[in-house]
Amino acid sequence: xxxxxxxxxxxxxxxxxxxxxxxxxxxxxxxxxxxxxxxxxxxxxxxxxxxxxxxxxxxxxxxxxxxxxxxxxxxxxxxxxxxxxxxxxxxxxxxxxxxxxxxxxxxxxxxxxxxxxxxxxxxxxxxxxxxxxxxxxxxxxxxxxxxxxxxxxxxxxxxxxxxxxxxxxxxxxxxxxxxxxxxxxxxxx
Numbered sequence: 001x002x003x004x005x006x007x008x009x010x011x012x013x014x015x016x017x018x019x020x021x022x023x024x025x026x027x028x029x030x031x032x033x034x035x036x037x038x039x040x041x042x043x044x045x046x047x048x049x050x051x052x053x054x055x056x057x058x059x060x061x062x063x064x065x066x067x068x069x070x071x072x073x074x075x076x077x078x079x080x081x082x083x084x085x086x087x088x089x090x091x092x093x094x095x096x097x098x099x100x101x102x103x104x105x106x107x108x109x110x111x112x113x114x115x116x117x118x119x120x121x122x123x124x125x126x127x128x129x130x131x132x133x134x135x136x137x138x139x140x141x142x143x144x145x146x147x148x149x150x151x152x153x154x155x156x157x158x159x160x161x162x163x164x165x166x167x168x169x170x171x172x173x174x175x176x177x178x179x180x181x182x183x184x185x186x187x188x189x
Contacts, residue, residue: 050129052078054085054138060123062141066113067148072099072123074107080131088124089116093139096124113145120144158183 057073060066076082084103088096089111100109111123123140159182163170174182 048132048134048136050078050080050132050134050136052076052080052082052127052129052132052136054125054127054136056123056125056138056140060140060143062143064143065146066111066143067146068113070111070113072109072111074125076105076107076127078129080129082127083130084128086126086128088126089121090124091117091119091121093122099123114147116145118144118146156184 053076055075055077057075058071060070072087074085074087076085084101085107086101087099087109089099090096099111102109120142121144122142125138125140127136127138128134129136157174159174159176160172161175162172176182
């Protein structure tokens with residue numbers, strides 16, 4: 001009976017040890033796809049033959065809010081030859097959309113934020129180093145696109161007169177001098 005009890009205690013210890021090993025193994029596996037991508041990029045950088053580095057000269061900075069058209073400029077350093085610089089954007093760090101491909105200095109392009117939904121994004125700059133025959137990649141910090149659509153519920157022009165609409169010259173006109181100013185009202189209800 002005593003041997004059975006010792007066997008039971010040993011089995012509990014083995015099960016507890018196996019469970020702890022399983023928990024440690026699961027904890028060491030990256031849970032976020034971005035972590036996996038960062039590890040992959042770090043491995044690529046460590047195996048790189050390129051001496052090219054890319055810097056976002058004017059941001060965007062981490063958490064910066066962008067609206068309208070934003071100028072993107074890049075500084076490239078290193079002695080190798082860069083044939084092109086591709087700029088891409090993503091809201092999920094998985095699916096990337098092309099913004100521009102630049103083939104010479106100055107490395108400047110424009111991001112029209114109005115063509116994207118409001119939300120969090122990252123940029124990816126990909127320089128092709130023809131000397132090392134490889135791509136050098138630099139990911140921007142996360143930033144926000146926050147374009148506000150104007151809310152106009154009323155629009156009117158003062159001094160307008162309407163015609164019958166029977167011809168192009170008899171539709172609507174303004175009873176003001178040719179060099180006068182039109183008064184416009186933009187309002188909310």
